[in-house]
Amino acid sequence: MPVEHFDAIVVGAGPSGNAAAYTMGKAGMNVLQIDRGEYPGSKNVQGAILYSDALERMIPDFRETAPLERHVVEQRFWMLDEKSHTGTHHRSDSFNEERPNRYTILRAQFDKWFAKQVRAAGVTLITETTVIELVRNAEGRVIGVLTDREGGPVHADVVVLGEGVNGLVAQRSGLRPELRPQHVALAVKETHFLPEETIRERFNLSDENEGVVIEVLGSVSSGMVGTGFLYTNRESISIGVGCLVSDFAEKQIPPYALLDRFKNHPSVRPLLKGAEMKEYVAHLIPEGGYDAIPKLTGDGWLIVGDAGQFVNAVHREGSNLAMTTGRIAGECLARLKAEGRPATEANLKVYRDALEQSFVLKDLRKYRKIPKLLKQNRQLFTTWPAVINRSMQAFLRVDGRDKRAKEAEILRGLKTARGNWLNVAADMVKVARAWR
Template identity: 35%
Template sequence: MSEVGMEKFDAIIVGAGPAGSAAGTLLARAGMNVLLVERGQTPGSKNVSGGLIYTKTINEIFPEFWSSAPVERAITNHQIVMLGEASSVAMDFRSEAAAQPPYNAFSVLRASFDPWMAKQAEDAGASLITGVTVDALKMENGRVIGIQAGPDELLADVVVIAEGTAGLLLKQAGLRSESLPHDVSLGIKEVIALPENVIQERFQCTPETGMAYTLVGHTCGIEGGGFLYTNKSSLSVGVVAKIDSIYQSKMHPHEILDAFKAHPLMTRLLEGGEVVEYSAQTVHRGGVHLASRLYGDGYVVTGSAARLVLNNVVTLRGMDFAIISAVEAAKAVLAARENGSYNAADLAGYETLLKQTSIYKDWQTFKDTYPLLENKRLFDLYPDLACNVMERLFTPTTQPSPKVFSALRAEMAALQAQRQEKVSLLTLMKDMFQIARGMVL
């Protein structure tokens, strides 16, 4: 480390996740002297994510990346599932096109995927150091001029901050405000080992394809939802729940996940599996109103450090947004190099470029979904109601079969009596309109 500390770099990148490694690759390809700094012993070792990466942007940087990257399964089947007390209602989408290049999305495990991305940056000419904690951004007259790592000061013309969701360096330097509890969720995840042949039989997959589930309900009344992704020989399963809702419930995170896994559907899907990893990490819910400052004198911020996340109830996107931001950050840094200055005014093009991408367009499209995340009925009452209505419709009795509206009214009355919680048809209609406005209209 001491030898590295003697050199000034064109760019230092803090964090070797998807954003950091993508930015490092692009800047190094353009001839910049780049240092990529990762606090884990290997890239990905500090990250708890096992999720989906959408292919469009990463394939533009690394054409046909799937031929060499450690991807798990091409996702060809998406299910959106509402979980009742002991039943479920699902919407199922299957795409044969997603099983062919250029694919649509892959399940990945960050512990293996991140080292591959960092290796691409190294192959492009970037230097990678691991096991190094960056203690602070080095400032001079309000400008970021490098990083402080233990006794070493590393200097650079520009610093790309890709430190992840916590944003500790930004907060410490006074470049980002504290997040409000209702804007932050906690992702609670397990990796559960299962033999490949069991996964393929249980989820009706080929050796190369897989499934992704988005699940709503059965989270102990806590505002949040669940996910399940098939990997080669494991499942990534978890819950993303609002931190303030968890606090109010007085439940431990692992209790919430255990209750979610105890649902009959989850029990069947996870049967015979062995938990090989448990982890938890904060996740910002994203949105234009939460975007942090993206640039300043001597620095740009990328990925989840910049709160570039989309949670529209149906999907939670982070990795592809991180890579999109890295592409635009690299463009802005290279333009600033042409100007011979990395002042805020020279790096302001980053925000302009980012606003032209799908990140801001998706935020705008789904801006009305954010109030849904505050509506507890969406995660508790309505999944039960939907399942109970379907149960009533598909269960013959000695009485005449009900129409849908009659079944709905009967189940609303039953749930109100059971929970001592009054929900009128007017409230239901208002909530359905809010859902339609946020996700359909």
């Protein structure tokens, strides 16, 4: 690679890196994007739900060409015990709108498409190239990157780190501390293929465009802080489970054993019947929330996406936060460039300020106390789902006993499960306060 100078270098071609590169390319900046995959997307993993809003703000007509699986018309939330699930469903025909709100996607294919739009915006992309470290000048300002390709460093006015959850470049360049096991979840997922009509019938869908999302809490995580999920794609089902790395390390439960148990749960097994598994993946998800966000900017660099811990674990949102942080970073850098101001730490304060004004940091701040609450209150993943399922059983079974006796049994079961009524009340107060 010849020594060349760019306005910006973007590390990574996931949702955050692509959003940043696209925005700067559209603004006429000279941008180099570097990804370590064979093609953009080949190293990238997600559940995956695409939230239209974040993408629409950059590419309003994305629906015409993007590889989308199904738009979500129904969301199920299940609390699981060993044999049962109790939950809520929300299904609405209003999700069958002209511009649907959420879609299931396959990230390897979607990211490839997004990267094509980025290149069309004038960005230079090099793949199969791993960034090793940042290059600084004598004053400590970041002035470029060193890759595993021959030819020495590549220089730029600013480096945008959209390198994903592991964030090795930032970490090894001393910009951020190492991730802590309690701040990341390990998720494993399998993609199971079925004929489109089978998925349509099994999930009660009208056509090949409608989809269902199931989020699962309870025995699926075997006492760890975690959740399971099942998403319908056009001709496949994505099924996975994720729990905190600190919990896996302590309990030493193999993640694939957890996934196998979930797949074989009586509520899930019929949904996967006859399916052919065609891929098994694992990935980390940043779940530390607001307090785990690292320093986001410095002289000549800024961080976007998962690398900045931008995931709302409560609402299972991540790719939209990635795209939004990437877009906002791109906009800020384009403005600085236009005004002829360098990307110093002081000038990059506009990025942090803009994030504070957006839903990204407002939401993460709102749920700031949730990660700690979940770690300290395992009963929310164990006792409560079990009690709720037992109570529903007692409520629904008709066995000659009178209703008042049944109610008393349900209440007794609730009290026994948590020791006393004070604990029951405390759980409710704790959740309400952390949620607020």
